[in-house]
Amino acid sequence: MLKAVILIGGPLKGTRFRPLSLDIPKPLFPVAGLPVIQHHIEACAAIKELKEILIIGFYPVTQLQQFVNDMQLQYNVTIKYLQEFTALGTAGGLYHFRDQIRSGSPEAFFVLNGDVCADFPLRELYKAHKERSDGLLTVMTTEATRLQSLNFGCMVVDKGTQEITHYVEKPSSYVSTLINCGIYVFSLKIFNIIGEAFNTKQDEFYKNGSNNVNRDTGYLQLEQDILTPLAGSGKMFALQTRNWWSQLKTASSAIYANRHYLELYKERHPERLATEKKSEKCSITPDVHIDNTAVIHPTAVIGPNVSVGTGVRIGAGVRIRESIILDAAIIEDRSLILHSIIGRNSHIGKWARVEGTPSDPDPNKPFAKMENPRLFNNDGRLNPSITILGCSVSVPSETILLNSIVLPNKELSRSIKNEIIL
Template sequence: MKIIVPMAGRGSRLRPHTLTVPKPLVPVAGKPIVQRLVEDITKVCGEPVDEIAFIIGDFGDQVEKDLIAVAEGLGAKGSIYHQEEALGTAHAILCAKDSLQGNVVVAFADTLFRADFTLDSSADGIIWVNQIDDPSAFGVVKLNEQNVITDFVEKPVEFVSDLAIIGIYYFKDGAYLKNELQYLIDNDIKEKGEYQLTNALENMKQKGTKFVPGKVNEWLDCGNYKATVYTNQRVLEHIKNENIVDASLKNEGSKIIEPCFIGKNVVLKNATIGPHVSIGDNSMIENSTITNTIIQTNTTITDSTLNNSMIGNFVKISNNAQELSIGDYNEIN
């Protein structure tokens, strides 16, 4: 099994947190979004994952090393491909054409999920969906009585289905997918100016490929800072029975209301932390109350009350009481 992760976009809706790192490397409950994504996919694959291929932009050598380490941490080979120009989802996946062979999961790195099924690798293809109240802003699928997908509908104006496509796909034959993607490029078949995966899916369906839905229990978005803070809350609830407070914590008269993630070498002084707070390595919180917030590494917060906030790396905050979305290397007094 191979996992292909297109993640070349910078994540403009999550700025300023994506000005220094790409969105999939922003931490949620102490781990980068993309790491949690591939870990969750590995759990439902039902068979070993031998390669994880990341399709990135010009993110620098350190990001590439970090991604290789994520793959190797799961016992897989890590591969890096580059998408030089944003030409659509089909083009992005095809950038990893050398890895498109055998059983393949394609997962766009801006979403997390919870599921209790094991992937059926004998299926021609699986499109993972989630039932939502308002599907008008999403691509959706229609099913027949045999639970086979009959239609893909992008952002339906009138109700046709409440099963939204979440951006994770399984293909039994990666080489077949590669050929269909290449067909779009060779024949310049675009939609809204870009090469779209849904066009390849429709062509495959017309040729007899049977796509079935993979329904997830929960779909978590990381599109903007408020959605990411909520996702952090939900992930902390799911992992609260794990040991997510590092033993190096120096706690001086502070109260921790679980669940919280606390990284290495964190100092808490006369603070109330939680619930649903993630604190990165080497940070210090003093005389403050923090709830439902992501705080990244090397950050100092004093005499403040923060809720529903997202704070970057190397930030200094003092004498504040508000919701904040602050990028790296900022100082607020």
């Protein structure tokens, strides 16, 4: 029997994802028509030995309970949401809920970071872990460029045994181009190691008393507090993947993840993709996902790489590509949407143009696919990026929005370029 744990953090995290996370928890943001962590759940449920999925975070239960109930019914697997009383860190959350994870004595359990988007090779990861009887955990890794690697956990791996001999989280100088994907499989004995780290932190706190800078003794980070000291012990191994992988840190990365999940649908879930023959709604350039409740004029042209949510209304002659249109948005006649995310209940007037200028990575460079461009340049100017409209934004007819971010509940009166409208 296997289990899986999905770590989703809480509302104080994911600030770079705003304004999209202001009206919905980031783990429930729809990418390719499904909430982000539903892709995790779907990958876990595909493993027949996996009997339970635990979601750990500090979002209020009310924000996730309906989603959890729906997922249990859809995938016929036990799913529970375990709410932390405060942010405990990636290892602190695992240790706090260790009894729930160990219940039923699973042979091993997966841990997936909730902000990861990937073609999850979970079965291959478990197979690699099972082959090493002395291993406590196996980490999924991928290749980065030297510059990109500085933003991730880097590791040195023995080419023969695949043992991780050195690990540094976000190093200040180059260590390795192999980086941590935030996807793991653990043996239950890992709780002995986490427990030792927890007790050490407790001892330091009581030894130093009020002079201790870090008073939060329950906060443990998996990367710094567990992986770094465990490297070189012969207990931690790596499995390198060449599958697609990225992180959902910024809104710009949602467009990239949307594109790749749609591409995966072609092989695994073609029923989720819209075609001209199937939709009879409009002209479609693959790959496109359109919710069945969307109302689209036959003269509209949608795609490639577009997701359209529930209750969306799209008028005559509208052109949309490389974008995500969220629930109940209205796009009136002859408007153009390029490289943008249109928030829930937003309204785009006639002949409007909403456009972003993404800095698409070079696909020939290693790991360029995972880039999350910064919001601002070094000189303080807004980076060329996708255009993002929060929920309930109104854009008047015949206006242009270029490389801009608009917070929720704004009614624009003019064209904007390279601005953040607060």
